[in-house]
Amino acid sequence: MSELVTCTKDGDVSIVTINNPPINASSQAVREKLKAALAQLRNAADIKAVMLCCAGRTFMAGADIREFDLPEIPAPDPNEIHALLESMQVPVVAVMHGTVLGGGLELGLACHYRVALASTEMGLPEVKLGILPGGGGTQRLPRLVGFTKALDMIVTGKSMSAANALDIGLVDALFDGDLHAQTLEYCRSIAGSDCASRVLGRLPVELSATDKLVLEERVNKLPSTEKGGNAARAAAKSTEKAGSLPFAEGLKYERQAFIDCRNTNESKALRHVFFAEREAARIPNLPRDLGLRTIQSVGIVGAGTMGTGIAMSFANAGFPVVLQDLSPQTLSRADEIIDSTYQGSAAKNRITPEQAQHRAGLITTTEDDMQLSSCDLIIEAVFENFDIKKAIFKRLGQIAKPGAILASNTSSLDVNVLAQCSGRAADVLGMHFFSPANIMRLLEVVRCDQTAPEVLATIMHLAKRIGKVPVVSGVCFGFIGNRMLEGYLREAEFLLLEGATPGFIDKALEDYGMAMGPCRMIDMAGVDVASKVVLEQKKSGNLPDDDTYRVVVQKLHEQGRFGQKTSSGYYRYEGRTPVEDSEALTLFSDLAQQHGITQRTDISAQEVVERCLYPLIAEGYRILEEGIAYRSGDIDTVWLHGYGFPAYRGGPMFYATTIGESNVVASMQRYAKNTGNTSGYWSVPASLSKGAN
Numbered sequence: 001m002s003e004l005v006t007c008t009k010d011g012d013v014s015i016v017t018i019n020n021p022p023i024n025a026s027s028q029a030v031r032e033k034l035k036a037a038l039a040q041l042r043n044a045a046d047i048k049a050v051m052l053c054c055a056g057r058t059f060m061a062g063a064d065i066r067e068f069d070l071p072e073i074p075a076p077d078p079n080e081i082h083a084l085l086e087s088m089q090v091p092v093v094a095v096m097h098g099t100v101l102g103g104g105l106e107l108g109l110a111c112h113y114r115v116a117l118a119s120t121e122m123g124l125p126e127v128k129l130g131i132l133p134g135g136g137g138t139q140r141l142p143r144l145v146g147f148t149k150a151l152d153m154i155v156t157g158k159s160m161s162a163a164n165a166l167d168i169g170l171v172d173a174l175f176d177g178d179l180h181a182q183t184l185e186y187c188r189s190i191a192g193s194d195c196a197s198r199v200l201g202r203l204p205v206e207l208s209a210t211d212k213l214v215l216e217e218r219v220n221k222l223p224s225t226e227k228g229g230n231a232a233r234a235a236a237k238s239t240e241k242a243g244s245l246p247f248a249e250g251l252k253y254e255r256q257a258f259i260d261c262r263n264t265n266e267s268k269a270l271r272h273v274f275f276a277e278r279e280a281a282r283i284p285n286l287p288r289d290l291g292l293r294t295i296q297s298v299g300i301v302g303a304g305t306m307g308t309g310i311a312m313s314f315a316n317a318g319f320p321v322v323l324q325d326l327s328p329q330t331l332s333r334a335d336e337i338i339d340s341t342y343q344g345s346a347a348k349n350r351i352t353p354e355q356a357q358h359r360a361g362l363i364t365t366t367e368d369d370m371q372l373s374s375c376d377l378i379i380e381a382v383f384e385n386f387d388i389k390k391a392i393f394k395r396l397g398q399i400a401k402p403g404a405i406l407a408s409n410t411s412s413l414d415v416n417v418l419a420q421c422s423g424r425a426a427d428v429l430g431m432h433f434f435s436p437a438n439i440m441r442l443l444e445v446v447r448c449d450q451t452a453p454e455v456l457a458t459i460m461h462l463a464k465r466i467g468k469v470p471v472v473s474g475v476c477f478g479f480i481g482n483r484m485l486e487g488y489l490r491e492a493e494f495l496l497l498e499g500a501t502p503g504f505i506d507k508a509l510e511d512y513g514m515a516m517g518p519c520r521m522i523d524m525a526g527v528d529v530a531s532k533v534v535l536e537q538k539k540s541g542n543l544p545d546d547d548t549y550r551v552v553v554q555k556l557h558e559q560g561r562f563g564q565k566t567s568s569g570y571y572r573y574e575g576r577t578p579v580e581d582s583e584a585l586t587l588f589s590d591l592a593q594q595h596g597i598t599q600r601t602d603i604s605a606q607e608v609v610e611r612c613l614y615p616l617i618a619e620g621y622r623i624l625e626e627g628i629a630y631r632s633g634d635i636d637t638v639w640l641h642g643y644g645f646p647a648y649r650g651g652p653m654f655y656a657t658t659i660g661e662s663n664v665v666a667s668m669q670r671y672a673k674n675t676g677n678t679s680g681y682w683s684v685p686a687s688l689s690k691g692a693n
């Protein structure tokens with residue numbers, strides 16, 4: 001293993017290089033070695049400047065997050081290193097490239113000068129991990145770029161380009177090409193300059209009346225401490241301290257606030273999310289030397305909403321796409337949607353007009369399925385009709401070129417059966433996109449019984465290339481996400497029958513942090529679509545054959561209340577605004593009466609949250625027991641990216657551990673008793689019971 005920190009010389013310039021792949025995280029060992037190297041350099045008489053560089057793909061991209069789980073973050077503290085840098089007698093230049101984030105940018109801020117490759121991105125993303133910068137970021141940045149700009153970067157956690165960083169004075173020079181050689185030249189030009197005047201801690205910072213106003217406005221817009229806003233609020237407060245405390249005290253304040261934040265559930269959850277997302281992309285027990293199949297072109301069968309969205313996902317990443325459908329009307333509507341989506345993005349300056357034209361040009365629409373035959377990957381995305389899908393897979397098995405991967409976008413049908421129909425089951429898997437497919441990041445990659453390992457690995461890799469977050473699921477009803485959703489929706493419906501209103505249920509779950517409550521969600525997705533899934537799945541025996549099971553959605557469907565598209569569903573709609581509707585409420589109470597369910601007025605928000613979430617969590621445990629998901633973090637990733645579960649709660653499985661599995665079990669047993677349900681709705685999976693003991 002190469003040295004973590006090395007010190008070399010080029011003439012009278014000393015070059016300190018950190019080498020801790022992949023992202024040069026500031027681990028205890030890195031800090032220790034860097035401290036020792038800098039302490040030695042302080043006494044060197046024969047140098048005129050120091051270059052502080054990082055090897056590999058990036059300058060330091062932050063502290064080593066894994067250390068945050070330790071009872072104490074091991075010494076040395078980054079502030080010790082920063083103090084050493086600031087006390088150097090010769091100018092120290094941070095030589096930045098790649099993604100300079102968090103503790104990496106803080107390291108740069110402690111140097112006298114900062115230069116960067118033009119392609120560099122930089123930022124202080126700590127709030128995204130539920131913490132705030134803990135190495136002087138909130139104290140030095142306002143002194144360098146001004147309070148308001150610093151506050152914006154620190155509270156949003158957003159990165160900026162090197163060009164913007166140059167504009168606001170965050171970096172002193174940008175280079176293209178040979179960063180090392182150009183920085184050497186730069187070092188020689190500044191040698192002998194008064195570096196003490198460049199020590200940021202010595203600069204004054206005062207909050208103007210406008211700054212104070214901006215601060216107040218910003219803080220008012222942040223979520224509450226309980227709803228994921230703890231870190232951003234703490235970060236804003238610490239940044240404010242830059243203007244009111246002497247520098248050394250400001251640093252102490254910040255460090256303590258950082259330590260406090262790292263111990264919150266918000267930060268633990270967000271750190272879990274960070275690692276779970278990366279872990280989800282890994283397939284256990286794959287041979288190391290597994291070669292991937294080459295994917296350069298994509299075919300899609302079915303040009304409806306899903307097919308069109310999937311086509312745009314691939315075109316956005318530069319893939320040529322053949323979008324095939326038997327209906328010319330559907331194809332021309334797809335063309336219109338594609339054009340208007342890209343033109344809309346260009347109008348909002350998200351992409352250039354040239355990019356819009358290029359992306360639209362990558363998608364060829366056709367009625368002729370033989371145009372799919374040369375594609376490396378073909379995704380079937382027709383509506384959920386098993387017979388039609390079976391026929392398509394049979395045909396694809398005949399026309400696709402050897403080695404092509406065949407995928408189904410089904411959300412509920414048995415992909416193993418489709419694989420058999422193709423006659424080449426090893427090439428087949430599921431790719432379950434979420435609507436709108438060009439926007440939603442989740443992709444459930446469904447591993448069939450006979451899917452070849454390299455096919456699975458190729459699609460996981462490809463998913464990342466198109467900006468998706470892939471999670472592997474085994475074959476089962478609803479895969480990971482929709483299978484867990486079922487218990488959640490079941491209880492939401494029972495609560496309606498028991499007298500809770502859609503508005504009350506949605507508010508309780510939205511207050512918990514869900515992006516959208518279940519009633520609004522179904523109204524948006526379509527009551528007709530949801531009801532058909534229930535009907536079909538009841539027929540296939542995947543759902544309980546119980547008169548009251550999801551009876552609400554079926555009744556709404558029967559009444560033509562399809563949701564937003566018909567301006568009535570669980571709610572009545574004024575434009576896009578849902579309004580509580582007395583007709584719907586009567587419909588629920590009539591249904592309750594019909595099924596002998598007594599309505600009550602004592603349903604609390606807590607009951608709503610527990611009754612909807614605990615069956616969902618229990619299903620997650622079953623999914624793990626059955627090996628449908630590899631890891632509980634995978635399940636959390638599905639819920640965060642596909643269903644708007646709040647990241648600051650870490651996902652349903654992580655949430656269960658924060659409230660205690662024994663509490664989940666006790667509540668489930670209480671609801672089993674209270675509801676008197678005998679259909680096993682509240683049965684506790686063995687692994688959840690075990691976790692509770």
Ligand code: 3HC
Pocket residue numbers: 022023025061062063064065066078099101102103104106125126129132133134135137275278279
């Ligand atoms: N600590 C520990 N491991 C880290 C890490 C970190 N800060 N950042 C990335 N890694 C690991 C990842 O887990 C991954 O490991 P794996 O290969 O075993 O899965 C590996 O490094 C590569 O990461 P990515 O897969 O994310 O690589 P990308 O090239 O896609 O992205 C990145 C690189 C933009 C740097 C991205 O990893 C990232 O955003 N990292 C987090 C940056 C961050 O939040 N920094 C602030 C940390 S907190 C801090 O600095 C506190 C300070 O104020 C005291």
